[in-house]
Amino acid sequence: MAEQKATPLLKDELDIVIPTIRNLDFLEMWRPFFEPYHLIIVQDGDPSKVIKVPEGFDYELYNRNDINRILGPKASCISFKDSACRCFGYMVSKKKYIYTIDDDCFVAKDPTGKDINALEQHIKNLLSPSTPHFFNTLYDPYREGADFVRGYPFSMREGSSTAVSHGLWLNIPDYDAPTQLVKPRERNTRYVDAVLTIPKGTLFPMCGMNLGFNRDLIGPAMYFGLMGDGQPIGRYDDMWAGWCTKVICDHLNLGIKTGLPYIWHSKASNPFVNLKKEYKGIYWQEDIIPFFQAVKLPKECTTVQQCYLELAKEVKAKLSEIDPYFTKLADAMVTWIEAWDELNPTGPGASSAAPAAAK
Amino acid sequence: MAEQKATPLLKDELDIVIPTIRNLDFLEMWRPFFEPYHLIIVQDGDPSKVIKVPEGFDYELYNRNDINRILGPKASCISFKDSACRCFGYMVSKKKYIYTIDDDCFVAKDPTGKDINALEQHIKNLLSPSTPHFFNTLYDPYREGADFVRGYPFSMREGSSTAVSHGLWLNIPDYDAPTQLVKPRERNTRYVDAVLTIPKGTLFPMCGMNLGFNRDLIGPAMYFGLMGDGQPIGRYDDMWAGWCTKVICDHLNLGIKTGLPYIWHSKASNPFVNLKKEYKGIYWQEDIIPFFQAVKLPKECTTVQQCYLELAKEVKAKLSEIDPYFTKLADAMVTWIEAWDELNPTGPGASSAAPAAAK
Numbered sequence: 001m002a003e004q005k006a007t008p009l010l011k012d013e014l015d016i017v018i019p020t021i022r023n024l025d026f027l028e029m030w031r032p033f034f035e036p037y038h039l040i041i042v043q044d045g046d047p048s049k050v051i052k053v054p055e056g057f058d059y060e061l062y063n064r065n066d067i068n069r070i071l072g073p074k075a076s077c078i079s080f081k082d083s084a085c086r087c088f089g090y091m092v093s094k095k096k097y098i099y100t101i102d103d104d105c106f107v108a109k110d111p112t113g114k115d116i117n118a119l120e121q122h123i124k125n126l127l128s129p130s131t132p133h134f135f136n137t138l139y140d141p142y143r144e145g146a147d148f149v150r151g152y153p154f155s156m157r158e159g160s161s162t163a164v165s166h167g168l169w170l171n172i173p174d175y176d177a178p179t180q181l182v183k184p185r186e187r188n189t190r191y192v193d194a195v196l197t198i199p200k201g202t203l204f205p206m207c208g209m210n211l212g213f214n215r216d217l218i219g220p221a222m223y224f225g226l227m228g229d230g231q232p233i234g235r236y237d238d239m240w241a242g243w244c245t246k247v248i249c250d251h252l253n254l255g256i257k258t259g260l261p262y263i264w265h266s267k268a269s270n271p272f273v274n275l276k277k278e279y280k281g282i283y284w285q286e287d288i289i290p291f292f293q294a295v296k297l298p299k300e301c302t303t304v305q306q307c308y309l310e311l312a313k314e315v316k317a318k319l320s321e322i323d324p325y326f327t328k329l330a331d332a333m334v335t336w337i338e339a340w341d342e343l344n345p346t347g348p349g350a351s352s353a354a355p356a357a358a359k
Numbered sequence: 360m361a362e363q364k365a366t367p368l369l370k371d372e373l374d375i376v377i378p379t380i381r382n383l384d385f386l387e388m389w390r391p392f393f394e395p396y397h398l399i400i401v402q403d404g405d406p407s408k409v410i411k412v413p414e415g416f417d418y419e420l421y422n423r424n425d426i427n428r429i430l431g432p433k434a435s436c437i438s439f440k441d442s443a444c445r446c447f448g449y450m451v452s453k454k455k456y457i458y459t460i461d462d463d464c465f466v467a468k469d470p471t472g473k474d475i476n477a478l479e480q481h482i483k484n485l486l487s488p489s490t491p492h493f494f495n496t497l498y499d500p501y502r503e504g505a506d507f508v509r510g511y512p513f514s515m516r517e518g519s520s521t522a523v524s525h526g527l528w529l530n531i532p533d534y535d536a537p538t539q540l541v542k543p544r545e546r547n548t549r550y551v552d553a554v555l556t557i558p559k560g561t562l563f564p565m566c567g568m569n570l571g572f573n574r575d576l577i578g579p580a581m582y583f584g585l586m587g588d589g590q591p592i593g594r595y596d597d598m599w600a601g602w603c604t605k606v607i608c609d610h611l612n613l614g615i616k617t618g619l620p621y622i623w624h625s626k627a628s629n630p631f632v633n634l635k636k637e638y639k640g641i642y643w644q645e646d647i648i649p650f651f652q653a654v655k656l657p658k659e660c661t662t663v664q665q666c667y668l669e670l671a672k673e674v675k676a677k678l679s680e681i682d683p684y685f686t687k688l689a690d691a692m693v694t695w696i697e698a699w700d701e702l703n704p705t706g707p708g709a710s711s712a713a714p715a716a717a718k
Contacts, residue, residue: 111470136563149533151598152535166496176510188497189504191552199558203494204496
């Protein structure tokens, strides 16, 4: 533990964003790993409720009143009473890297019984390149003990910069409500010792439970949409961010890795409540996926913001016929970028060199 | 072992194809797993050398004289003095499934120390669907204890038929000569407990060391090209088959899985010899990969043979400018299909219903 504290990787370049903390055991369990870092907590519900953060943590906490005060009318793009509000934390951070985690995710153990330092693995994933253009059968070729296999083109071995590190979950898998209902007892016990790049042109379901990303490279695409209070769907916040992010990463030649690290997902959310939140999304995604598979961003879009605004335009044009919700969402996507640029005036990259002071 | 013999999966529907056997320990080690199956051994070198197969195995053996006799002038498409000749075995088989393995590959152990029944895992891979159109972060959703994660479109959960099962290697990884030279001591010790579908549109380096496939679905694409004696390259036989196979699987909506099972690859081949065989391939593949990434098969091609002949045409048109070798290879691709159709007159699927008798 002393060693952990002595040399935390990227100490001044990474913020941990947590949507809310209902459970103080959560922070206690992560203390050896999280204490060296700065936390941004975005409270998702009633602002009058006070979240007590145990001593020793360096943190800032935002509730709805803070969001309204900071963003003014643009606060409309941040979800209320839903963990999708966490993306506000991405926006106010001034660090190069973000790690976000849910408060029902605990420290998992590797097959030898050792506690997994999830953050350390995410950082390793983010600091090594990705291979989106050709599949390597021995998984991440940049990992110790691995390399590119025979037949892997040499010109592609430099790889692409990694923008996202998508971690997985032991115990309760991230299932939708129908699968939860059908398989109430299923637990994920399989520890797959792999990290791999999701190939270019392939979409994936990005889960926000255990997620790292390079804010400078992809931050403005990590918008978690309009969910929860007053919205027709929930539990599609991270999915939405994932689809948009993947399309933009593919366009900008950035990589997304998935696999290690695991966290221990402690409890399944209520499948009946989830079904209510999800059912429109389950239906809509049958049109949304083909939309994202087909969308082409113009060459002129060379920044994440430009790509994202172009996507917003396409969403409005192509998805609004599914439901008026998508018109509202497309507008919120534009508002999100405006708010992002307001809080990050010099654009991505401005805060990457010098560590920002904790607020 | 008794149980193994009592209920071998697909006993009458699968042939094991081995390019040659220099080492009788190989068959002894695999005896509990291979003995219930029919073996097709294709001798790659001097026909006067006699391969002694231990008692108890059901096999047929072909040497160069047999290939010449059976194929006549079309035998020119089968490589000589190179393990690429194994594809002759795919052609003469009448079974629905093929498993092919090199004679320096032994039985590996899983992390619990148990012998891995590679064939059984390949069969599981081939009998369950693939998911080429969308990535599942918990790997093969059809495996026990796994499923599709939240956000995976329900309309895609039926999957696609699996045409290929690509297994991996513990101990000596399948590296090219430059990597072998640079990392002489590297061993693959990481057992990754996963099977996954290689997404549509993504090429991969297919290794023929430990490979299963559905002959009815993809057999005619499994041509291992012109290698070895009289040819300018070697060690690109399986790669060539893999590129062609992947492009055709993508076109015909078939899946390719990679990952489990592992075999124990016992010894590295000579890197200096390999370098001599590979160096042109290493250079050429920089043009070959973009060619296969860009090639589009017309909708009218609805059988593997049609797709393959179309590919041969494209190879001649686009790759011949790299080297006259590709003109020869394109012609051999056509000859291969002619020979295939001659030996399999009713087309793929003819032998799938009724098990063929061992010769």
